[in-house]
Amino acid sequence: MKQVKCLMSCVLVGMLMLSGCRSADSPIPPPTTPTSLASPPPRVVRMMTHDSFDISAETIAVFEAAYHAQVEILQAGDTGVMLNQAILSRDHPLADVLYGVDNTLLSRALAGDIFEAYNSPLLSHIPNQLILDPQHHALPVDYGDVCLNYDRGWFAEQGLTPPANLEDLVKPEYAGLTVVENPATSSPGLAFLLATIGHWGESGSYTYLDYWTDLRKNGLLVVEGWEDAYWGQFTHGSGGEGDRPIVVSYASSPPVEVHFAEQPFEEAPTAAVVGAGSCFRQIEFVGILKGAQNRELAQAWVDFMLDRTFQEDIPLHMFMFPANREAVLPEVFAQFAVIPEWPAEVDYAAIEANRETWVQAWTEVVLR
């Protein structure tokens, strides 16, 4: 019996450790003012999102206080996994709101019929080119551009001019310098492939596949995901083992480098290549899930996400740019970030229709 007790207590202790953590370590202690004791328990709004979601505790607290509500965030893996979970659980939704579907997955989300339309009054502050779904099932929250980053120190040391656009990468002086992510497994990888498709197109004398053929000939390195590319291969990101000074990342990476630097930088250590047609713009959307428990509160939360408090908190937490044009950028972004004026254009419906074909054609040309 002793052994059984021992195993049971093992399970119990484990579960106790888990149950204790929310109340003890939650960054915001639950309000314990006398008024809140008298009022009914807070209503709950649940948001399902991807693992990269982040926002400050204060921002969430503002909403919770204003609506006497509690916000529960469910993180459900990367964007693809999250969306698939939402589609598969359509009949018994896990949450009221889903945030994080981007334009590469938008038509899958719309075809999956998981969202209810919501014409938020805040949409009037959002530029039209970000609003892709005219019925407003999915509302744009933020955007960011995937593009090439380079290590400024490395190029200065070598006395080489950094690349200015995609065309430069196939020149002999840039041979063996570039690392990209596999579009079959990585979302920045896919976005960069889309940038080349938007830039060169699928037909004509020089297609995106010709470009990739030339890149391959010029010593391109393909890795699995952003982490491996940036930390393992990029000369600036890694601990000195990486030997590739050009990497596919975000236009916002240079200011983030400054923000998370070990010592204050005068200048960003890296820079983004933002020439015309060399970036792909990712737009992230929020939507109210069909079968939401409390539609009214879900709408209030969506409005809150599109309003200035939340929007101005986005850059330093998710490293994306706010969709609301009234939002003021934090200083490090205002100083070090560049927003590409002319990102490459690919229609979101075409992405869903052709994703597999494009990725397979790419795989044939680059990996086989």
Added chain:
Amino acid sequence: MHASHRTGRAWGHGERFSTVIVWLPALLPLLFLLLFYFYPLVSILTLSLAPDGRLSLTALGTLFTPYHLHTLWFTAWQASLSTLLTVGLALPGAYVFARYDFPAKSLIQALTTVPFVLPTIVVALAFTALLGRRGLLNLALMALLRLDQPPLDLQYTLSIILLAHVFYNYTLVLRIVGTHWANLDPRLEEAARMLGAGRWRAFRLVTLPLLRPAIGAAALLVFVFCFTSFGVILVLGGPRFATLEVEIYRQTVHYLNLPLAAALSLIQIGFTLALMGAYTRLQARTTLPLDLRPRQTTQQRPRHWRERVIVGLNVGIVLLLLVSPLVALVARSLTSSADVPGGGVSLAFYRQLLQSRRDSAFYVPPAMAVRNSVGFALATVGLSVGLGLMAAVVLDRRGSGQGLGRLLDPLLMLPLGTSAVTLGLGYIVALDEPPLDLRTSPLLVVLAHTLVALPFVVRSVLPALRSINPHLREAAALLGASPWRVWREVDLPIIARSALVGAVFAFTVSMGEFGATSLIARPERPTMPIAIYRFLGRPGASNYGQALAMSTLLMLVCTAGFLVIERFRVGDLGEF
């Protein structure tokens, strides 16, 4: 104990009680598998292959393309190579750890298990630091041989996949075979030597056959683990290599091609099942009852120079292959250019880790991540060792429960051969209504971890249980002991050590598990691996440093955990 003793007596020979005794240990693990494995799995497979209620097998047709056949072939090929290499390298190690006593032995043994918990991306960074084109090894070789170019380029090759698989799985063979070996009576081999057999011949004809069940169990686990390898293939192997598991993930997550993913999953499961079937048959023929000896009587310090060389060589392999990447990580986490320009030793990253970043709702205080991880791990250990012991008792039973055992044995291994993404989506689809709406409960994480840990517990315990000489039990029963008392006084002391090995693995599986944990939609209860990924998900030197500091913390917590579990004693039973 007195209570159980009395109940045992009172019920001992009752017909009803013995039926319960036979069925209860079988029922709980079976029920667990049914609810948390088969039900979700069948749900997602049905939804994928028969979305409108009618089975559509068109997906199976697309399977037999050269690409998928090649993937299947490569999956099996790299798994076989990895298993051969791991067993070949770890068997001598198991011998040394079983037969000799040397300084820092338990610490080194604990360190061999640390790789198991490390996230693949962290291991990839450590490997690059050591073996990359500008890694330590290449720099040393270039300096030594006066070369301009790095002589070794292992990046994205089969070699580095194999190396990583050895790095991860060495400990499986070392612990499972080593524990068994330590309890083998050395006098058997000595007798053979006395009768004139050479060292090698005595090993081949006496020891090896006795070890075969343990080697088989360990090799099986290594093979299944490599067969379903995911992170190592993606990150270290690079985009040119793909296993079935990788392909299932791609089809599910990137193309939402559920029918094809389901078909691939079925092939993977079928392969595991076939392998298990073959193994179960083999195992039944090779297991012999033995007179096992307590380990104190079988171990000695290396005395002869030849013994010292053997011990030194194996410890050297462990240090070089398993410990040096760990050291590289720790060293990197202690190197910061903020305090000491140019990168001296500094605790800057650890300080940053402890600084409460209150501005983020998702900031994970290290203490909280440790507590979450250890909490999940303890619950997993309790659940999986409990269920595992029950299952092992049923599997070992000859006679009345044998048919049941034959059924249960392969089934228990299946979760290891099942794609995490398939099962994860299965949970979403199946466990969506009360009373089983566990989709956002932390319990689901424990259940998922237990599914993976269970085979380790069973495979660790079973070789010891099967080698118990039945005469011991018969003698005890003849002297009037109840079945429960026989189990407590005969079986348990002998298998306690193996059960602890199982507990170490359960703890490890849970501490390091990332794939399933990240797939399960969870409210904020981040574990240490999730905190590491969170740091690595954003640019900036301090994030990189903090990820490594958190990895070092993970290694420390695990090493401490292993040492504590190994020192654990079951009640008043002596160490065996």
